[in-house]
Amino acid sequence: MSAGGAGKPLLLVSAALIEDAAGRVLLTQRKPRAHLPLCWEFPGGKVEAGETPEAALMREMREEVGIEIADLKPWRFVSHDYATFHLLMPLFSCRIASGEPQALDVHAVAWFERDQLRALDWPPADEPLLEALLAQ
Numbered sequence: 001m002s003a004g005g006a007g008k009p010l011l012l013v014s015a016a017l018i019e020d021a022a023g024r025v026l027l028t029q030r031k032p033r034a035h036l037p038l039c040w041e042f043p044g045g046k047v048e049a050g051e052t053p054e055a056a057l058m059r060e061m062r063e064e065v066g067i068e069i070a071d072l073k074p075w076r077f078v079s080h081d082y083a084t085f086h087l088l089m090p091l092f093s094c095r096i097a098s099g100e101p102q103a104l105d106v107h108a109v110a111w112f113e114r115d116q117l118r119a120l121d122w123p124p125a126d127e128p129l130l131e132a133l134l135a136q
């Protein structure tokens with residue numbers, strides 16, 4: 001990670017840490033032609049102009065996986081330098097208030113056991129989040 005990066009756009013993305021009663025984690029898989037193709041990641045997306053990070057996450061969860069979320073609490077964030085932009089991504093812990101996750105605008109959606117998480121392909125920015133999650 002670099003502390004420089006002058007001139008690169010800052011991208012603000014909100015993401016969700018959603019666990020079920022058994023401790024499984026809900027992840028989405030990126031599309032084959034997206035940046036970081038087919039990586040598994042915390043569901044979420046870009047915060048649009050005029051939106052709060054929380055409102056953006058609620059919208060993205062509706063659009064991408066068809067669920068309503070509640071009890072959003074800031075959990076961790078990452079600040080990661082990608083080649084063409086700098087990512088600032090708050091990860092909110094939250095719960096599903098209604099709906100069953102479906103792959104509406106993602107390649108796939110699935111629940112994973114904690115011991116399955118390390119074997120997945122993740123975006124590089126997510127490494128510290130994964131470690132924090134597995135450490136708790």
Ligand SMILES: Nc1nc2c([nH]c(=O)n2[C@H]2C[C@H](O)[C@@H](COP(=O)(O)OP(=O)(O)OP(=O)(O)O)O2)c(=O)[nH]1
Nearest residue numbers: 013015035036041042043044045046087123125126
């Ligand atoms: N949702 C999410 N994005 C992540 C994670 N880790 C990570 O590096 N990213 C990056 C990948 C993308 O470059 C960026 C999210 O942008 P995106 O293009 O997928 O967001 P979006 O859903 O708003 O997409 P779009 O409407 O522009 O197609 O953040 C993560 O855990 N979850």
